[in-house]
Amino acid sequence: MEASFKLGRIKGIEIGIHYSWLFIFALLTYSLAVSFFPSIYGDWSTAQYWIIAAIASLLLFASVVAHELGHSFTAIAKGIPVHNITLFIFGGVASLSQEIKEAKTEFLVAIAGPAVSLLIAVVSAGGMYLLRGVSEQLSAIFEYLALANGILVVFNLIPGFPLDGGRVFRSIVWGATHSMERATRIATRLGVIIGYLFIIGGVFVIFSGDVISGIWFGAIGWFLQNAAEQSMQQFRMQNTVQGVLVGSLMMRNPPVVDPGISLDQLVQQYFIGQNLRGVPVVQQGVLLGIITLTDMRGTPQSDWPSLRVADRMTPRYRLITVTPETPIEVAMQSMSEHDIHQIPVVANGVLIGLLTRSTIIRYLQLGERAPADVKV
Numbered sequence: 001m002e003a004s005f006k007l008g009r010i011k012g013i014e015i016g017i018h019y020s021w022l023f024i025f026a027l028l029t030y031s032l033a034v035s036f037f038p039s040i041y042g043d044w045s046t047a048q049y050w051i052i053a054a055i056a057s058l059l060l061f062a063s064v065v066a067h068e069l070g071h072s073f074t075a076i077a078k079g080i081p082v083h084n085i086t087l088f089i090f091g092g093v094a095s096l097s098q099e100i101k102e103a104k105t106e107f108l109v110a111i112a113g114p115a116v117s118l119l120i121a122v123v124s125a126g127g128m129y130l131l132r133g134v135s136e137q138l139s140a141i142f143e144y145l146a147l148a149n150g151i152l153v154v155f156n157l158i159p160g161f162p163l164d165g166g167r168v169f170r171s172i173v174w175g176a177t178h179s180m181e182r183a184t185r186i187a188t189r190l191g192v193i194i195g196y197l198f199i200i201g202g203v204f205v206i207f208s209g210d211v212i213s214g215i216w217f218g219a220i221g222w223f224l225q226n227a228a229e230q231s232m233q234q235f236r237m238q239n240t241v242q243g244v245l246v247g248s249l250m251m252r253n254p255p256v257v258d259p260g261i262s263l264d265q266l267v268q269q270y271f272i273g274q275n276l277r278g279v280p281v282v283q284q285g286v287l288l289g290i291i292t293l294t295d296m297r298g299t300p301q302s303d304w305p306s307l308r309v310a311d312r313m314t315p316r317y318r319l320i321t322v323t324p325e326t327p328i329e330v331a332m333q334s335m336s337e338h339d340i341h342q343i344p345v346v347a348n349g350v351l352i353g354l355l356t357r358s359t360i361i362r363y364l365q366l367g368e369r370a371p372a373d374v375k376v
Contacts, residue, residue: 013072013094014084015065021087029057032144041140052137056144061087063120063149067156068092070116071164074109075100083337099238103175103183110167114153121149160194160224161187162231181239188232195225237364238329246331247324249363250345250353256282257291259310263299266291266309278342280351281313287321287344287351289313321346322355331355 007015032053037044044052064087071094072082083095100106127142157165166187174183198221206214257266257279270276271293278292291313299312320334321344331343335357345353 010069011073011076013069013082015087016084017087021061025057025061028060029053032056036144037140040143041136044137048137052140056141059141059145060148063117063145063152064092066120067113067117067152068094070112071109074112078105078109080105080109103171103180106174107168107171110164110171113164114156117149117152117156121146121153124149158194159187160191160228162191162227163224166191166228181235184232184235188228188235191228191231192225195221195223195228197221198224240364241328241332241360244328244363245324246322246326246328246345246355247353249328249359250324250355251359252353254280254351254354256280256351257309259283259288259308259313261309262305263296263307263309263312264304267296267304271296278356280344280354281309282351285350287316287319287346287349289315290319290342290344292341319344323347324352328360332360335360 007017009015029050030053033049037049037052065085068085072085075082075094075096078100080096080100085092085094100109124142124146128139128146131139131142156163157168159165159169161167161170161184169190170183170187173186174180177183199218200221202214202216202218202221204214205217208214255270255274255276257270259281266279270279278290280287281289281291288310291309295312295314299307320338320340322331322334324345324347334343335341341358342354342356344351345355
């Protein structure tokens with residue numbers, strides 16, 4: 001999941017928030033200010049309710065970041081790079097840069113998050129009791145954090161993939177069967193079942209009179225069911241491309257463009273004439289960059305005849321490139337992380353091909369491994 005706003009980095013891990021987090025932050029703050037805290041503490045001022053509610057909401061999401069950092073630091077300790085952490089409507093997600101290869105590592109990475117949340121819950125409970133006679137407001141914040149993190153532990157340990165509990169369950173099945181594929185299939189099916197149970201429970205709660213809680217149950221169920229199915233699809237996709245190299249899927253001798261031609265010629269001869277969305281820029285055999293429809297964005301059509309390709313191209317030093325020996329899954333990860341549709345394929349600094357997202361999609365749709373000598 002791509003972050004809508006970047007907050008910074010912690011030990012090299014980018015922290016960001018998805019726009020959906022803003023909705024849940026506002027909703028949670030409102031709920032705490034008008035319902036949760038007034039039901040326990042009836043003599044605060046309106047301003048106190050809202051200030052304490054906002055602080056508690058921020059600290060809860062800080063707890064979610066700590067939860068994801070637990071996963072991330074454990075993964076890094078096991079040699080697995082972590083790309084980023086993104087907060088979104090249902091919590092947070094840490095994006096690992098590669099798949100976990102061992103059941104034991106999967107277990108340790110998965111359990112680390114709930115372990116951090118449990119520690120926060122215990123420390124918060126202690127803070128609640130220590131501050132009870134000192135500051136009622138501070139004690140209330142710690143009370144909420146203890147409760148919320150306790151719920152976070154219980155919820156995340158539900159054995160439905162891709163929740164932490166589902167990953168713990170998968171690691172156990174994986175270790176018992178020695179088959180990651182079988183373990184993933186079982187864990188994702190269980191995740192789908194649990195998702196549907198949440199949806200059914202939400203409908204029951206709605207008809208029982210608690211509409212808001214019922215909607216939340218249904219939304220969580222929908223999220224779990226979809227996430228489990230998508231996880232299985234992603235696993236199948238990774239199996240399909242396992243062992244496949246860029247050289248077997250790249251477009252050899254792709255169309256290239258000289259840096260000196262005008263944008264008007266580029267559009268007419270390449271983007272329209274050959275239905276391309278990106279063209280490598282090459283001069284005397286040397287890759288200088290690439291120009292895409294995105295690079296053209298914001299340039300008035302009246303300027304196309306006077307501007308050169310070199311004026312709008314993405315230069316070589318900013319390009320993501322691969323070699324023919326690069327695994328397809330690595331190229332796909334780069335495409336996803338940088339939201340690009342094509343990657344130049346180079347060997348000894350010379351452009352020898354172009355890998356496009358559409359080519360990969362066609363290959364995945366075929367669902368079969370391409371022979372090494374296939375030239376797409």
